[in-house]
Amino acid sequence: xxxxxxxxxxxxxxxxxxxxxxxxxxxxxxxxxxxxxxxxxxxxxxxxxxxxxxxxxxxxxxxxxxxxxxxxxxxxxxxxxxxxxxxxxxxxxxxxxxxxxxxxxxxxxxxxxxxxxxxxxxxxxxxxxxxxxxxxxxxxxxxxx
Amino acid sequence: xxxxxxxxxxxxxxxxxxxxxxxxxxxxxxxxxxxxxxxxxxxxxxxxxxxxxxxxxxxxxxxxxxxxxxxxxxxxxxxxxxxxxxxxxxxxxxxxxxxxxxxxxxxxxxxxxxxxxxxxxxxxxxxxxxxxxxxxxxxxxxxxxxxxxxxxxxxxxxxxxxxxxxxxxxxxx
Numbered sequence: 076x077x078x079x080x081x082x083x084x085x086x087x088x089x090x091x092x093x094x095x096x097x098x099x100x101x102x103x104x105x106x107x108x109x110x111x112x113x114x115x116x117x118x119x120x121x122x123x124x125x126x127x128x129x130x131x132x133x134x135x136x137x138x139x140x141x142x143x144x145x146x147x148x149x150x151x152x153x154x155x156x157x158x159x160x161x162x163x164x165x166x167x168x169x170x171x172x173x174x175x176x177x178x179x180x181x182x183x184x185x186x187x188x189x190x191x192x193x194x195x196x197x198x199x200x201x202x203x204x205x206x207x208x209x210x211x212x213x214x215x216x217x218x219x220x
Numbered sequence: 221x222x223x224x225x226x227x228x229x230x231x232x233x234x235x236x237x238x239x240x241x242x243x244x245x246x247x248x249x250x251x252x253x254x255x256x257x258x259x260x261x262x263x264x265x266x267x268x269x270x271x272x273x274x275x276x277x278x279x280x281x282x283x284x285x286x287x288x289x290x291x292x293x294x295x296x297x298x299x300x301x302x303x304x305x306x307x308x309x310x311x312x313x314x315x316x317x318x319x320x321x322x323x324x325x326x327x328x329x330x331x332x333x334x335x336x337x338x339x340x341x342x343x344x345x346x347x348x349x350x351x352x353x354x355x356x357x358x359x360x361x362x363x364x365x366x367x368x369x370x371x372x373x374x375x376x377x378x379x380x381x382x383x384x385x386x387x388x389x390x391x392x393x
Contacts, residue, residue, distance in 0.1 A: 097267050098280060099270075122244075123245070134287045158271065160313075164311050165308065
């Protein structure tokens, strides 16, 4: 059977969703579960560098990690009927994101019928020293009728 | 007080941009650059797809395009060698990008103060009147990051990086 995001969500296999998404492979987005839930990782790659003076990762791909982590977190934690559609994303850049893997974890702040407000924090060494944080809105339900 | 000094040569900024690995990886190009305003584009490519069902590119591509262009435009609007760091970037996604079509972006730096530059931008296909995304961003000036005009210096390792990391603000650019 052809695997789709919907069938993987149905099976509870959120971490395999990345394998279906070409962009996730291009930039190196992966996921795993830990004791607190889903963690999304942006693997370090030379092609993700945005500042070659200090080998910092491009802010745009850090934004992509936060958005992607938000979507996967909603798929993992909620009964979203469709793949969440992003409405907006506001990224705060807190520390330089250097040449290493970057991790992100989402928290649903408020889930309504159609829209969810999600906060996502990204870190490298330790979650206590975040490199970036975002809040985002996603559409999570189809309009009925 | 605004930072003073001559504005950078636009060709120097283009050279800095052309060497950025992630911009090369996504295929970004500067179409036009003036002091305080610029245009860029990224061609559709299957490797950028975020929704395998529809073929629509991942939002991260639009984020990276707008983040880069905003940084380039701020760089062009402040005196040469002013180091920059992105403080924040907010993006509203207005409608999905059309699969197969080039994504273009425009941005302008509309205010520069002593420590902060303010920028806004749009992503669109053919006409800016029907945007895919709208963004606003702020950049910290006088952090340590890229400084067009200075020869690029390759620094390896965390100790070296922290020595020239921004004193304030977030992502050096």
